Amino acid sequence: MTNCIGLAGLVLILLLSGCQNQASEKAARAPTEEPRPTSPAFNADSAYAFTAKQVAFGPRVPNSKAHVATGNWLVAKFKSYGLKVMEQPFEAMTFDGTYIKARNIIVQYQPQAARRVAIFGHWDTRPFADNDKEKKNAPMDGASDGASAVAVALEMARVLSQQPDSLSPNVGVDFILFDAEDWGHDTATQADLKNQLEGSGTDSWCLGSQYWAKNLLPKNYKAEYGVLLDMVGAKGAVFTREGVSRARAGFVLDKIWAAAHRLGYSDFFRYDTTTAITDDHVYTNQAGVPTVDVYHHDFSGAVFPAYHHATADNLGLIDRKSLHAVGQTMLHTLYAE
Numbered sequence: 405m406t407n408c409i410g411l412a413g414l415v416l417i418l419l420l421s422g423c424q425n426q427a428s429e430k431a432a433r434a435p436t437e438e439p440r441p442t443s444p445a446f447n448a449d450s451a452y453a454f455t456a457k458q459v460a461f462g463p464r465v466p467n468s469k470a471h472v473a474t475g476n477w478l479v480a481k482f483k484s485y486g487l488k489v490m491e492q493p494f495e496a497m498t499f500d501g502t503y504i505k506a507r508n509i510i511v512q513y514q515p516q517a518a519r520r521v522a523i524f525g526h527w528d529t530r531p532f533a534d535n536d537k538e539k540k541n542a543p544m545d546g547a548s549d550g551a552s553a554v555a556v557a558l559e560m561a562r563v564l565s566q567q568p569d570s571l572s573p574n575v576g577v578d579f580i581l582f583d584a585e586d587w588g589h590d591t592a593t594q595a596d597l598k599n600q601l602e603g604s605g606t607d608s609w610c611l612g613s614q615y616w617a618k619n620l621l622p623k624n625y626k627a628e629y630g631v632l633l634d635m636v637g638a639k640g641a642v643f644t645r646e647g648v649s650r651a652r653a654g655f656v657l658d659k660i661w662a663a664a665h666r667l668g669y670s671d672f673f674r675y676d677t678t679t680a681i682t683d684d685h686v687y688t689n690q691a692g693v694p695t696v697d698v699y700h701h702d703f704s705g706a707v708f709p710a711y712h713h714a715t716a717d718n719l720g721l722i723d724r725k726s727l728h729a730v731g732q733t734m735l736h737t738l739y740a741e
Contacts, residue, residue, distance in 0.1 A: 444739075446560070451731055454555035459545045485561055488512040490509075491507050492509075494506055511579040511581075512577075516576070521741070524581075524688055525553035527583060528550060528582075530586035536715050542715055545718040547718050552722060553636050563735065578625075586609075627693045632685040633699075643730075647681070653696045656695070656696045663737045698730065
């Protein structure tokens with residue numbers, strides 16, 4: 405069989421061919437533009453290394469050499485990223501009458517930006533593993549409870565510091581790390597001990613955030629909202645919509661949870677509503693920064709996971725997947741502003 409093409413068909417083919425060639429030439433001449441990323445990549449290996457580094461110093465208990473060394477390292481590390489770093493030293497008495505020297509560490513990315521978001525955490529460790537079944541007076545590593553949140557903040561700071569102006573978020577970011585958060589009186593495990601701060605107007609927990617809330621640094625500090633990270637690095641970590649967070653900063657929960665679900669982290673960020681807890685976000689909310697608490701919730705009825713305030717809170721339970729889910733979600737949230 406022969407296939408015959410008429411004159412009109414031949415003209416049509418030539419015209420189409422010419423149009424396609426012109427389109428190809430225009431495409432070749434057109435400048436290529438890289439699309440702006442939704443958010444830069446969070447490196448979980450780097451965050452894990454930052455966690456391990458803190459644990460390697462030893463328990464970061466106020467008044468200890470490990471505590472001083474860790475604080476000095478944190479200050480130097482943030483400064484190495486070219487960020488503005490401020491220290492806020494203070495003294496306090498703990499529930500058992502111990503006088504401690506402590507310091508909050510405040511780090512600013514894009515300090516000139518009018519719109520600001522705060523990332524809070526605590527960098528100290530509890531001086532005793534009172535929730536441990538066997539070693540209630542032993543010091544603890546605080547790998548998840550403390551170090552993991554600081555590691556996420558460090559990696560966020562590192563990543564942000566590497567972004568050119570054209571790829572920076574539309575907000576400034578303040579990394580505010582509180583000290584002396586964890587030397588509080590636990591009525592469940594320390595009923596035999598007297599809380600010497602009872603009735604003083606000072607909560608035995610969260611001494612650093614209480615001090616900061618009364619002595620804002622920077623002075624007259626304001627932020628559109630804050631996110632408190634606490635216990636964010638353990639394997640199987642689950643984060644819920646906690647009571648104080650819902651009451652004081654529900655719109656922040658919506659931002660973060662929507663970002664997490666867009667990224668595929670719904671297994672970590674659950675829409676379950678859970679009871680209010682006392683944490684640093686209580687005092688940052690009182691200071692006028694609407695703040696949510698992202699912490700590892702336990703569904704067994706204990707609220708906190710079994711490793712909480714126990715020697716099991718060591719580097720062995722840290723999971724890069726949990727670190728990545730939290731860090732990438734926080735960066736995504738910032739870049740959505």
